[in-house]
Amino acid sequence: MTDQFATVSLDQLSQQDTGSILILTVNNRHARRIVAELSAGLSETRQVMEVPDIVPLSGWLARAADQLSFVPDSDLASHTVDAFGSQLLWQRVIADEESDHVLLDVAQAARLAAQADQLLDEWQISVPPEVETAEFQRFRTWRDRYRQTLAAMDLEDGNLAYEKIHAAIRRGWLRMPFSTLVLAGFNELSPRLSSLLDAMREQDIEVLVLDTTAPAAGMVRRLVAPDPDNEWRMAARWASDKLSQDPGGRYAIVAARLEADVVLAHRSLRNALGRDVHGRPHAYNVAVARPLSEWPLVRAALAWLRIVAQFVQKKYCEPRDLGQALLAGACAGDLHEASGRAAMDALWRKQAKVKVSLAEFGDLFDSHAPLLGAAWKDCVAAWLEQTATADIDTWTRRFRSWLQALGFPGQSSLDSHAYQVVEAFDGLLDRFGRQAPVVGSTGLSAAVAMLTRLARETPFQPQRDPSARLDVLGFLESEGGRWDGIWVLGLTDNVLPAAPKPNPFIPLAALRKANAPRATPERELHWASSMYDALLACAPEVCLSHAQHEGESELRPSPCIAGLPVTEMSMDTELQASCVLECMLDEQGPALQAGRATRGGIAVIDTQARNPLWAFVKYRLGASQLPDYADVADQNARGVFLHKAIELVWRLVPDQQSLRERNTDGRLDALLQQAVQQAADECLEDYGVVLRALETERAMKILRDWLALELTRTEFTIRDVEQSYQWSHGPLELNLRLDRIDQLNDGRLAVIDYKAGDSNIDPRSDWMRQRPVGLQLPFYASVLAGEDHAVAALVMVGLHAKAVNVKGLVDGDYGLEGLSAVNEWPAFADHSWDTLMAEWRRTIESLAQEYVAGVARNESLRPDDIKYCDVLPFLRLNEEYPHVD
Structure with missing residues (x-):
């Protein structure tokens, strides 16, 4: 314990020959604090003083190791690995030793093993055979293998270096360049440190403890x-x-x-x-202190290096990784081209891009971020010839040159914190280069991953x-x-x-x-x-x-304070008068002006029916949640694929008679194969071989099941497939696209809409509402259909591998099971087909007029109406408004 040594104050130290004093602190923080206290002790009578050598224990050990390297027969290794390199070796050893067993977390096992290794030496713990556990026996095997690996590579970690310094001082090989050692911040001494201090005292070094006692709070x-x-x-x-x-x-x-x-x-x-x-x-x-990888400039540098690694390894990059780099910036044109970089990221999201080639990435810079585009070309030229396997030192130089070509850390001026982060990242690269003896040669992706891990495990705190x-x-x-x-x-x-x-x-x-x-x-x-x-x-x-x-x-109070009486908190500041909250209910926007294009098609009317404020924000203000990055297994990609395959089938088969002929003579399956393969070429280009084969097989089954139902219908002719229509109401002009329109045997029309991936479709609850939703089929039937082409069936088809279901309304019998007559739905029991079409027409025109007039009420009939709302923050559902008469 530290109470075995005499104490000394800073004032007393300042009166002595500071050149022969070493103040050894428990960490860097204590060292800085002592320097600050010495500076505060200066006065007009004493404006300058010589500061003694103040160093934390870890720094002094590194200094002693350097000194020991000049001692003959010191048996020092060629390199000392830091904590990160030591962890890499522990993980490697444990993974090799436990190759026949399953460890849930090798990294955690390595961290605990390194701590155990240090504990055994620092506290001189002995484990008798009678108390050994299975865990300790496995650890002892790992420890022996770890130290054998260090010896074979001529390496040593900090713990072994400490042991050698300790032994060298005890043997008298290492003489200390000071006569007084002052301990600061050590509440207790481990057995190893106590033994080290005893060895110093044997060299006639006086060991003191810095007196930092202060009176207890009054x-x-x-x-x-x-x-x-x-x-x-x-x-x-x-x-x-x-x-x-x-x-x-x-x-x-x-x-x-x-x-x-x-x-x-x-x-x-x-x-x-x-x-x-x-x-x-x-x-x-x-x-x-936060991990260095979480600071914006470091996060940007790592993101740029990751996309270089992806382009080198895969010849393409995922938009998610490209977006991280572009949005992080810290590159050429980082401020002036921020909006252009964000537009590139948004474009890939909207296009549902799964991968971007190097050429595609470079081409977008011309129109969105030309300054960064020029820097990117320089970076590409730098790394094209520098991607071969290399040691960590080489990768460090390459990473620096690539980031410099990109303009890292950007052209904007750095504040104090940002400047310190850049310095810390530069130091991180130096430390990364020092892992060469442990890592050896490695590839680009592994080097970037290792640098990322090092940044994640390196804490940083600004001064x-x-x-x-x-x-x-x-x-x-x-x-x-x-x-x-x-x-x-x-x-x-x-x-x-x-x-x-x-x-x-x-x-x-x-x-x-x-x-x-x-x-x-x-x-x-x-x-x-x-x-x-x-x-x-x-x-x-x-x-x-x-x-x-x-x-x-x-929660209960700590036993340390449980005996203290509780006092009420009183502040001396003057309480401010409470503010009166003013509320204004604003649910009316400006009317739509003629000539203002409205994008969204029938979704505009559908959204107005679900929540008028949602429609106003999304289609009038142009605000919506940014789509997430596309995924190969995205359900939407599957739906697009199925729609395309069915479209191709009906472009080759003009009517039911042709369908029957192909089915009878065995040519139908070949046609389906052709349509599915063509659709896969267009829609599944990002899928792997196995996943693509599974999807095409699934699509073939769904198409066969659907066409089997089509053969049982009454005669029909395909009129339109994926046809676009335009509808206007005052200044509102909408475009809509219908999956398919059939002309029936009596000359009337059937409007068909496919719902891929859903076998349990039922539009009853949507269509029987006062403000109906899911309006594509009712919209066409009631508004777009002319007298010459009256609509007789609204057909919704659920396409799923489990089953193909048909739901909807029909005015007559056309051989499609699952369709209902109008009077079979409770809300329409007193309606004829024509009166229902007329009522829907009035409702849809009323919704369109609401949108044109700027109605933006924040109300929904059902909670599910806004389940997929992409402007939820604008609805402010967590706020309650007082009733306004």
């Missing part, structure tokens, strides 16, 4: 919030009040689960702190804004800090103390005997008590809070 309050959201609002309001009262003070909010609550933290703080006189949000620091007077931190980040006041939230009994998390590869009995971290409830309780005491020493005023509920779970 004011400690416990507050209770109903839920975590309100707890954050209370803390943010407290911080706002404190900063208003003391603009020069320094305050902190310490959160137990800061990483999980970071979004809530930002929202609460921005609402509470407001903006300064320049309209900018008040500055505050949130000490949360603290020095002008900010409010810090938001986690428990560990707050330890040793000093502020004028802090608020600690989230102090529930499952946080302080936390549940133990012993390493599953080391027997619990061995962990308990060594008193290893996170192993036992007693260990967690001791850590919680130490952390609680450290929090109370961070400021003269400490607020401690917890929530009562989270969702349906009841």
Whole structure:
């Protein structure tokens, strides 16, 4: 323990010969804090001082390894792999050792194995045979194989390097260039570190502990919030009040689960702190590191590299990956051509493109993003001759040159955070190159995937804004800090103390005997008590809070604060008068002007019937949800394929008589094969061989079943297949396309609509409504049909491999089972065919007139009416409006 060493203050250190002092900190954060405290100690009488060597333990070990490399017979390996390279090796070893077994998560096993390896050495844990577990025995096999692999490759990881440094100091091979070692931030010493310090003392090095003790808070309050959201609002309001009262003070909010609550933290703080006189949000620091891959500039760089890898490997790229790169930007013309890049992405979505060739991608740049197009050509020229398998060093140079050709990180000026991200990404590429001894030669796709993983596993946090007077931190980040006041939230009994998390590869009995971290409830309780005491020493005023509920779970306070009395929160700020909420119901848009084209066909009327506001937003304002990227197995592609195959059949077969003749002489199946294959060539070009064969086989079965029903009908002639029609109502002009129109034996017409993929069709509930929907067939029958060509049947056909069903209305008997007479439907019991057509005509014209007049009421008859609404945010369904007389 650190209490075995004498203590020293920073003031005392500043009076000594700092050239012979090394301050060893537990991490970089403590090192920066000590430098800040030394700087704060300067005064007018002492404006300059020599700063001692301040370095975290990990940095000092790397420095000692460099020094040891000059010692003869030190037995150092050629390369030291970092944590990422070590993980790669652990995964490789475990995957090889467990090739005959199933591991659900090799990566997680590798992480736990690396932790166990480090724990055994750091805490000098011995595992007697009588406590060994099956998990430990498997881990021991992995560990032996892992170290054999390191030795064979002349490598060592950080844990082995630490062991060699430790041994070298104990043997006297490595002499320290300082006479005083000061420990900072170490609450406890592991057996290995204790042994290392003892070896240094044997070299007459004085080991001291930096005295960071501070008086406990004079004011400690416990507050209770109903839920975590309100707890954050209370803390943010407290911080706002404190900063208003003391603009020069320094305050902190310490959160137990800061990483999980970071979004809530930002929202609460921005609402509470407001903006300064320049309209900018008040500055505050949130000490949360995000994976480097989540920062926009790095995400863009990785997206561009992924599409290069796809073009090299597959000769095409998926629109989803292209869209990620284009929308991320960070390239030539990143600001000026943002809309053009977005238009390219939207085009592929609307066209349901499954893949884009390199030539197609390049051609689109001319009309949408010429600046990026020129940079893309330079990038293509750079990578065309640089795609062969290579080592990681080579890939690092190639990646840099390709991104430079693309104009990364863009032409816009970088703010402080963006500049730091670019620097961090450059450092990431350097670190990636240092994985060469572990990885060896690899292909482009594997290299990009590895770089992506490294970015995902590398945390990054921008430097603290020095002008900010409010810090938001986690428990560990707050330890040793000093502020004028802090608020600690989230102090529930499952946080302080936390549940133990012993390493599953080391027997619990061995962990308990060594008193290893996170192993036992007693260990967690001791850590919680130490952390609680450290929090109370961070400021003269400490607020401690917890929530009562989270969702349906009841929360209890931490035992550390359960004995404190609960105080009510009172703010010194003047309460603002409550605002009166004003509501305005706006459901009338401007009338449609003549000459304004309306796209959407019959869907315009159908949407007006479902929800007028939906129709207004989508077709008048032109707003709609962007379609998702197409998928090879998309149901819509299957429907288009079936429609095309049936269209081709009826273009070759003009009437039922021809159908019967082909069926009788055995030529029908060949015709179906021809139609299906031609449709597949046009609609299934992105399908693989097996999937295409399955789809064509399915289509053949559906067509045979459907044509078998067609043969049982009364005589008919094909009049139109996939024919377009135009209809107008005042300034509204609509185009619609009908699947098929038959002329029946009495000269009347049957309108047929195919519904691919649905065998349980039934239009009754849609057509019997006061505002009917699913209007394509009623629309044609009641509005477009002239007196010379009266419609006698509205036929909806459900095409599915399980069954082919027919539903609809008919005025007569034409041999199609499943059609109903008008009076068989309850809502139309008192209607004749002609009166129903006339009523539908009036309803459709009324809906059209509503649209023309700009009616935009936000109402729907049924919840299912907006099930597939693509402008849902405009409907604002979560809002309730007061009744207006």
